[in-house]
Each structure stands twice: as structure tokens, then as C-alpha cells.
Amino acid sequence: MAGSQDMFDAIVMADERFHGEGYQEGYEEGNSLGIIEGRQYGTLHGAKIGSEIGCYQGFASAWRCLLHSCATEKDSKKMKALESLIGMIQKFPYDDPTYDKLHEDLDKIRGKFKQVYTKSCR
Amino acid sequence: MKDSLVLLGRVPAHPDSRCWFLAWNPAGTLLASCGGDRRVRIWGTEGDSWICKSVLSEGHQRTVRKVAWSPCGNYLASASFDATTCIWKKNQDDFECVTTLEGHENEVKSVAWAPSGNLLATCSRDKSVWVWEVDEEDEYECVSVLNSHTQDVKHVVWHPSQELLASASYDDTVKLYREEEDDWVCYATLEGHESTVWSLAFDPSGQRLASCSDDRTVRIWRQYLPDNEQGVACSGSDPSWKCVCTLSGFHSRTIYDVAWCQLTGALATACGDDAIRVFEEDPSSDPQQPTFSLTAHLPQAHSQDVNCVAWNPKEQGLLASCSDDGEVAFWKYHRPEGI
Numbered sequence: 384m385a386g387s388q389d390m391f392d393a394i395v396m397a398d399e400r401f402h403g404e405g406y407q408e409g410y411e412e413g414n415s416l417g418i419i420e421g422r423q424y425g426t427l428h429g430a431k432i433g434s435e436i437g438c439y440q441g442f443a444s445a446w447r448c449l450l451h452s453c454a455t456e457k458d459s460k461k462m463k464a465l466e467s468l469i470g471m472i473q474k475f476p477y478d479d480p481t482y483d484k485l486h487e488d489l490d491k492i493r494g495k496f497k498q499v500y501t502k503s504c505r
Numbered sequence: 506m507k508d509s510l511v512l513l514g515r516v517p518a519h520p521d522s523r524c525w526f527l528a529w530n531p532a533g534t535l536l537a538s539c540g541g542d543r544r545v546r547i548w549g550t551e552g553d554s555w556i557c558k559s560v561l562s563e564g565h566q567r568t569v570r571k572v573a574w575s576p577c578g579n580y581l582a583s584a585s586f587d588a589t590t591c592i593w594k595k596n597q598d599d600f601e602c603v604t605t606l607e608g609h610e611n612e613v614k615s616v617a618w619a620p621s622g623n624l625l626a627t628c629s630r631d632k633s634v635w636v637w638e639v640d641e642e643d644e645y646e647c648v649s650v651l652n653s654h655t656q657d658v659k660h661v662v663w664h665p666s667q668e669l670l671a672s673a674s675y676d677d678t679v680k681l682y683r684e685e686e687d688d689w690v691c692y693a694t695l696e697g698h699e700s701t702v703w704s705l706a707f708d709p710s711g712q713r714l715a716s717c718s719d720d721r722t723v724r725i726w727r728q729y730l731p732d733n734e735q736g737v738a739c740s741g742s743d744p745s746w747k748c749v750c751t752l753s754g755f756h757s758r759t760i761y762d763v764a765w766c767q768l769t770g771a772l773a774t775a776c777g778d779d780a781i782r783v784f785e786e787d788p789s790s791d792p793q794q795p796t797f798s799l800t801a802h803l804p805q806a807h808s809q810d811v812n813c814v815a816w817n818p819k820e821q822g823l824l825a826s827c828s829d830d831g832e833v834a835f836w837k838y839h840r841p842e843g844i
Contacts, residue, residue, distance in 0.1 A: 460646070490652035491652070497647075498635075501647045
């Protein structure tokens with residue numbers, strides 16, 4: 384009696400069971416595809432940020448060398464801003480994408496670069 | 506209500522164009538207007554009428570959105586959609602462009618001079634606020650680029666006595682900045698408006714700030730210093746700002762400008778419903794919870810959106826307004842009896 388109940392149970396519940404198994408398989412596949420896509424996106428996005436900051440760092444280092452020899456008061460102000468920019472770039476946590484102030488600090492670096500880059504106006 | 510605001514005259518300041526902004530010089534004798542025709546015009550009185558004394562053309566390639574006089578009255582700054590800010594030097598009736606400040610990535614929306622005369626602030630659709638320092642030789646240097654807002658920044662204004670800067674944005678917030686160790690930082694964000702904040706005005710004492718918005722309200726914010734009596738929490742040594750009053754239900758469209766009279770404390774608003782309104786604080790109201798009453802409402806002050814209202818700094822009750830219809834209007838405000 385118990386055996387025939389199990390057999391009918393298997394037939395009646397087949398639809399739901401296959402649905403559940405299908406969902407599970409799909410979920411797992413989606414999960415791994417998502418991780419791959421996420422990694423690709425992360426690589427791209429990370430590279431963009433790295434490239435941008437690298438550009439600022441190169442610019443700042445070059446200007447620091449150029450201004451090193453000059454001694455006017457204006458240049459010392461520029462030097463101070465340059466040192467500040469270089470400091471911000473060095474402090475930036477390149478290996479922690481979950482850093483909560485990532486975008487805030489990035490904006491500060493961009494702002495500092497713009498300030499240094501904008502020549503004095505006359 | 507209608508009689509509290511009387512029309513003194515109108516001038517077609519920027520024909521076939523919009524007039525975007527007005528600024529009285531510190532002496533109250535000249536009014537600068539700017540518009541979509543890329544020009545700045547300087548207006549002065551001749552007898553009973555207002556005449557155009559100078560036209561500043563050849564300065565900008567696109568709309569001039571705001572103008573601001575330096576505290577000494579010898580310089581005028583103009584902010585333009587062409588992404589530059591021009592500094593004009595006044596020589597009697599002539600103005601000469603002495604410097605062009607570049608750096609913003611797109612439309613400059615506002616410019617303001619600090620009361621000390623040594624600092625200038627600009628803001629732009631590029632979401633940034635720039636602080637510039639000017640030295641004795643009229644050289645301008647950018648001392649800070651602030652990327653705190655997340656959207657278009659519409660207006661910047663300086664505190665009347667402290668070196669404190671406020672900005673208003675399409676991101677619905679007002680931000681406050683001060684100098685900290687040779688750099689400028691955003692130390693407070695005022696949230697509450699439900700849409701774009703278009704303009705700001707400090708009260709004569711600088712303790713309160715009025716903001717106006719696309720959400721059709723005016724908000725009054727009050728500064729609380731650390732260890733204040735009212736027990737308002739502050740973080741560290743920075744003052745805190747709290748919204749102490751909201752004027753809602755008075756305006757039927759976006760409020761584009763708010764002006765706080767430095768002589769009388771009256772608050773004027775410029776609205777997208779073509780009307781000008783004036784509010785006065787109830788003298789008996791609690792300073793921590795002030796109430797304001799509508800003392801003047803002039804519908805159809807202009808035939809289109811009113812973009813700016815400006816109180817004359819020396820003559821009580823003299824108010825100028827300008828509109829998308831290209832006109833500038835002059836008004837006399839009388840506080841109604843029984844207020």
C-alpha cells in the first residue's frame with residue numbers, strides 16, 4: 384500500500400519536482416555566469432580608475448621635478464598642492480574595492496588635480 | 506497685498522531674450538543685469554527713470570547666467586554658459602575685461618564674491634564648486650575644486666561676515682564649505698527639499714540661510730554652534746544647521762530666487778508663476794521656530810517666469826526683478842499696516 388502511494392506521489396509531484404530542480408540548476412549556472420561577468424566588469428572598471436589615477440600621478444611627479452628648482456612664492460603654493468595630490472594618490476586603497484569612501488576620495492583626487500592643473504589666470 | 510508692492514518702472518533690458526539675473530552694486534547706485542543675449546548691462550538713474558549706462562559685450566560666447574559685484578564695487582564678475590567667468594574692472598562708465606577664469610567643464614551657473622574681496626566662488630553644471638583667491642596684483646588662482654554635489658550646482662553664496670560658502674544643487678541639497686588647513690572642505694549637507702534647490706540667501710546676521718526650490722517651498726535654516734543651548738547635536742567643532750521653518754502653499758510653481766533684505770529682513774521670492782512675493786518674520790515668533798507672513802503678492806509681475814529678485818542695499822523697500830520676458834522691473838515695497 385505504502386509503495387503504490389510513493390509511486391503516485393512521484394507522478395503527481397513530478398511537475399513541481401522538475402520545476403524545482405530546473406530552478407536550482409539555472410540558479411547555479413546564473414551564479415557562475417554572473418561571477419564571470421562581474422569579474423570582467425570589475426577588471427574593466429578597476430583598470431579605468433587605475434589608469435586615471437596613474438595619469439594624475441605621472442603628471443604630478445613630472446611637475447614636482449620641474450618645480451623643484453623654482454623658488455617663487457607662487458611656485459611654493461603650487462608645490463604644496465602637488466604634494467597634497469601625491470599624498471592623496473599614495474593613500475588611496477588600490478586593493479580594497481569595498482572601501483566605503485572610495486568614490487568620495489576619488490572625487491577629492493580629481494578636484495585636487497583640476498586645481499593644480501588650472502594655471503593661474505591673469 | 507497688491508498695494509504693498511508698487512511698480513516704479515520697467516526697462517526692456519535684454520530684448521528678444523531672457524534676463525537671467527540682477528545685482529546691485531554695494532553703493533546701491535547701479536544695477537547690473539545679464540541675459541540670454543550674451544550681454545551684461547549696467548543701469549543707473551537719470552531723474553526718475555532708469556537708463557542703460559554701459560553694455561558689456563564681447564565677453565562671452567553664450568548666455569550670461571549671473572553677475573556679481575566685488576565688495577569694493579570696482580569689479581564685476583559674470584558667469585556664463587560658455588564655461589568661463591569674466592572679471593570686469595570698472596573705470597567710471599567703462600568696463601574692461603581684465604581676466605577670464607577658465608576650468609569648468611561646462612556651463613558656469615553662478616559666481617559670488619566673498620565679503621573680504623579676496624575670494625571668489627563659481628559653480629557649474631559639471632557638479633563642482635571652485636574657490637578662487639585673488640591677490641593684490643589682480644591675479645586669480647584656483648585654491649580648491651569641490652566635487653561634493655552629485656548633480657548640477659545652481660547657485661553659490663558667501664556668508665555675510667565669515668569665510669563660509671554655501672551651494673545649492675539639482676541634487677536637492679544645500680552644502681556648506683569652510684577652509685581647513687589650506688584646503689576647502691564640505692562640512693555640512695542640508696537635506697529636506699524634495700527637488701532642485703535654485704537659490705540661497707543669508708539673513709543680515711548670517712545666522713540663518715533661506716533656500717528656495719523647485720518643490721515650491723522656501724526653507725529657513727538656522728546655524729547651531731557646538732554646545733548650543735537648544736541641545737542641537739554638532740559633530741566636532743563644526744556648526745550644525747537645522748531647518749526651522751518651511752514656507753509652503755504660497756507658490757504655485759518653482760521658486761527661482763530668494764532675496765533677504767539686509768536692511769529690513771524682508772524676504773522676496775521670484776516664482777515661475779510670474780509673481781513676486783514678500784514675506785516678513787512675525788516679530789513675536791520664537792527664534793528657534795520662526796513664522797513668516799506673506800505681506801505682498803503681485804501676480805503677473807512679469808509676463809513670464811520671474812528669474813531674480815534683488816533688494817537695493819541702501820534704499821529701503823527698493824526691489825528689482827527680472828524675467829524670461831527680457832524685462833527688468835523696479836518696485837517699491839511698503840510693509841502693510843497691522844503686521
